[in-house]
Amino acid sequence: MAKKKKTTNPYFNVLKSYAEVLNSQIKQGEALFYVRDNLLPILNVKILVKERSREELSDIDLMIFKLIEQGISSVKSIVILTGLAEKLVTKHISEMAGRSFVEMNEGKLLLTDLGEETLEHGVPVRIVQRAFRYCAVSEQLLPRDAYQLPFTELDSLRSKEFTGRIRSNHILEESQLVNLKGMDLSLIESKRDLGITDEALAFGDIVGYSSGYLQTRLFLVGRSQPERAIVAFGKTCLEYDLKEILTTITALKDPDIVGKLSEFNQDQEQKQKLLFGQGEVKLDEFGLPIINITKANVEWLSKGVESGQQGILMCGTEHLAAKPIGLKAWGKFSSLSGLTIRYFLREKSLQDDAAKLRKYVEMCDAYMLTPRDEREYPTIAKYVEKTLPSKEIEQLRELAERYSIARISKTLPKQEVVVD
The missing domain is CATH 1.10.10.10 (Winged helix-like DNA-binding domain superfamily/Winged helix DNA-binding domain)
Known part of the structure; x- marks a missing residue:
């Protein structure tokens, strides 16, 4: 009996990109400021290639x-x-x-x-016809993984399948006149990475091309603000020009984004979703939203709001950078999808709590990054016990309990039980 041929959804290859960026592309101290599926305009170029034969x-x-x-x-x-x-x-x-x-x-x-x-x-040297995918934004050949991603030709733009997907996608804009300078084989360092055979000697005449959109994923990453733009083709990622990418992101150019965010928060409140409390929304220089929390909801501060991190650990203060929190929006608010929000605490007591907790977490992270054979103490609890005053440890214990931060409680040295 013949084996049943496995069919794989090419979109699964897009999903691999998130883990790849988190595990391999983000540098120490960087965070995600924008993540969204995007449609990358490309050309399928048919070209004559001069190749060495294997015979x-x-x-x-x-x-x-x-x-x-x-x-x-x-x-x-x-x-x-x-x-x-x-x-x-x-x-x-x-x-x-x-x-x-x-x-x-x-x-x-x-x-x-x-x-x-x-x-x-x-x-023997022969001339054969090959087809390559060429990015109309960066004007360069795309990596091998790009051939495993969903592609929609321009002729199919009005199909129901495409118009259904387009609402959840960001579309990168190509140049009005695409330069094919990237089709110069002499400038390519690794043929294999781009799906070009090792036998290829030179590119010849272009015999045809078709235009369309490739399903990829866009990431804006940086430390305190977007500093790099990454387009992921499954497990392969390429950096794109940040300034060019920023000008194409509709959500960052939306003049009514503050109003939409306020409406979104009201909608969440009506659905009895846990919110940050009271505050005002403003935009940074990139058009990314910032919320100054004037009266915080302590329950929200104790909730895991991003990758299991409690709200208090993500919030910034006057002297502490806020960490971006991804915005999950659907339906009529789907235009907000992909954005991140940074929250800043304005209440003095909460600012102090956030500063103490952040400082402690960073201290623990530094310990864990130290090679095991270079650590002065065998466990993190022993390290904390020997490094911090007992009074500060007790304050951290109270804060960890108040904001339900189990990861901090587990690292603190055990309390001594006094028996009368």
Whole structure:
């Protein structure tokens, strides 16, 4: 019984990108400021490629090539010099002519350009047609993983499947006139990374192309603000020009984004979702929302709001940078999807709590990043016990309990039980 052929949804390859960016692309201290599926405009370019063949030249072919190169220009002369049968020589030359290695000019045999290159490389050189995916934004060839992603041709833009997907996607804008400078094989460092065969020698004429959109994922990352733009093609990621990418993100150019956020929060409140409390929304220089919390909801501060991190650990203060929290929005608020919000505490007592907790978490993170054989103390609890005053440890214990931060409670040294 024949095995059933497995079919995989190409969108699964897009999903791999999130883990790849988190695990391999984000540097120490960086965070995600914008994450969204995006449609990347590309060209499917059909081009002639000059390639070395994997087959070897026969001794007879090689001898005939060299004789023609030296000016021996007739079958009769080759027969006399080699002692081969005329029928055999004629057969080889016919095959060479059929592969465009030799040509007859005014009764003389001559090597073509392809024939000269074949002689130079010692193996047959052929011209084949290949198809490559070329980015219309960065004007460069796309990596091999790009061929495993969903692609929609321009002719299919009005299909129900595409218009249904487009609402949840950001579309990158291409140049009005796409430059094909990236199709220069001499500038490519790794052929394999771009799906080009090792045998390729040079690109020739373009014989056709089609336009469309490739399903990828866009990430804006940085420390205190977006500093890098990454487009992920499954497990392969490429950096794009940040300034060019920023100008194409509709959500960051929306003049009514503050109003939409306020409406979104009201909608969440009506659905009895846990919110941050009371505050005012403003935008930073990139158009990303910032909320100054004037009266915080302590229950929200104790909730895991981003990757299990409690709200109090994500909030900033006057002297502490806020960590971005992803905005999850659907339906009529889907235009907000992909954005992150940074929250700043304005209540003095909460600012102090946030500062103490953040400082402690960073201290613990630094300990864990230290190689095990270089650590002064065997456990983090022992390290804390020997590093911090007992009074400060008790304050941290109270804060960890108040904001339900189990990860902090577990790192603190155990309380001594006093028996009367």
